[in-house]
Amino acid sequence: MLISFLIWLQNLEPFADLRSSAYVYPIVLALHLCAISLFGAMIVATDLRLLGWALRDGSIADVIHRLRWPKRIGFLLAATCGFLLFSSKAEEYYYNPFFRIKILLFLLVAVHALVFRKSVYSDAELERASEPPASAKLAASLSLFLWLSILCAGRYIGYVEGRSGMHFK
Amino acid sequence: MWIENPLSTSPAAFPILECIHIAGFALSIGMTALVDFRLLGFGLQKQTPAEIARAFDWWMLGGLIVALFSGLLLFSTDPDMYYLNWSFLIKMTCLLLAIAFNYTVHRRALTSRISPAVGRLVACISLALWISVIFGGIFIAVVRPGLS
Numbered sequence: 584m585l586i587s588f589l590i591w592l593q594n595l596e597p598f599a600d601l602r603s604s605a606y607v608y609p610i611v612l613a614l615h616l617c618a619i620s621l622f623g624a625m626i627v628a629t630d631l632r633l634l635g636w637a638l639r640d641g642s643i644a645d646v647i648h649r650l651r652w653p654k655r656i657g658f659l660l661a662a663t664c665g666f667l668l669f670s671s672k673a674e675e676y677y678y679n680p681f682f683r684i685k686i687l688l689f690l691l692v693a694v695h696a697l698v699f700r701k702s703v704y705s706d707a708e709l710e711r712a713s714e715p716p717a718s719a720k721l722a723a724s725l726s727l728f729l730w731l732s733i734l735c736a737g738r739y740i741g742y743v744e745g746r747s748g749m750h751f752k
Numbered sequence: 753m754w755i756e757n758p759l760s761t762s763p764a765a766f767p768i769l770e771c772i773h774i775a776g777f778a779l780s781i782g783m784t785a786l787v788d789f790r791l792l793g794f795g796l797q798k799q800t801p802a803e804i805a806r807a808f809d810w811w812m813l814g815g816l817i818v819a820l821f822s823g824l825l826l827f828s829t830d831p832d833m834y835y836l837n838w839s840f841l842i843k844m845t846c847l848l849l850a851i852a853f854n855y856t857v858h859r860r861a862l863t864s865r866i867s868p869a870v871g872r873l874v875a876c877i878s879l880a881l882w883i884s885v886i887f888g889g890i891f892i893a894v895v896r897p898g899l900s
Contacts, residue, residue, distance in 0.1 A: 649798065734774060
């Protein structure tokens, strides 16, 4: 059921064209990495503030607030490029163990957001806190660990030999 | 005596180095982009562009050193291929320009009084240079000599 949907998806004209294009595919991949750099740095910046290691003269709540929408836009850019890469080879991605790990890690990111939303990410009390509370430091450490794992899982997707090979191999 | 590069013989080395390379350049390029987007009027608006640059200066440099060092090791696995690869040569040119620009014009623009228009121009040049480095890196695998 799911696999027949994925085969249908990857054979849609735009995605089939993307798969067979010599230059558009790597351009999408490069844009994916540009978006990752932008998004990743905003994640690190927020986490460093939550840990109390940078931007200490600005409040935690302000840094979270000002980077909220830029982070969403950065993630949307990375995810859009990622979806294009996935759709052009959906069947192979489905069987790729590192892709499955990556999806699982995204689910953990969602759990992380739900768990810490109230206590860290929309806590107005943090506006006045001089030293970040333990919950903020825990949230930041877990966030750094999860996103770094996602980055590695993403790179390893390209090393699994599929039927036509991932990326350019 | 000729000693084989252990990084070339171990199949695990290259992907691990690539992950480290990506984490390093994402940190350094992304941190620079935070300053550039601030110059363009987005992001951490309570801080000045100079304050953002100062806050993340060492993180940016740390990421850059990690990316350069892992990049050097990646290069060592197949130097002939890289040397003959025109995308790699373009990447290295852009990288040298980007680093030079970052520590001269870009830094000067943050510490001296400049008009917002000049600030935006500096930000655009900086972003364009670093984005070119990423594109050059990806296209190394596309234009690989002997493979296409």
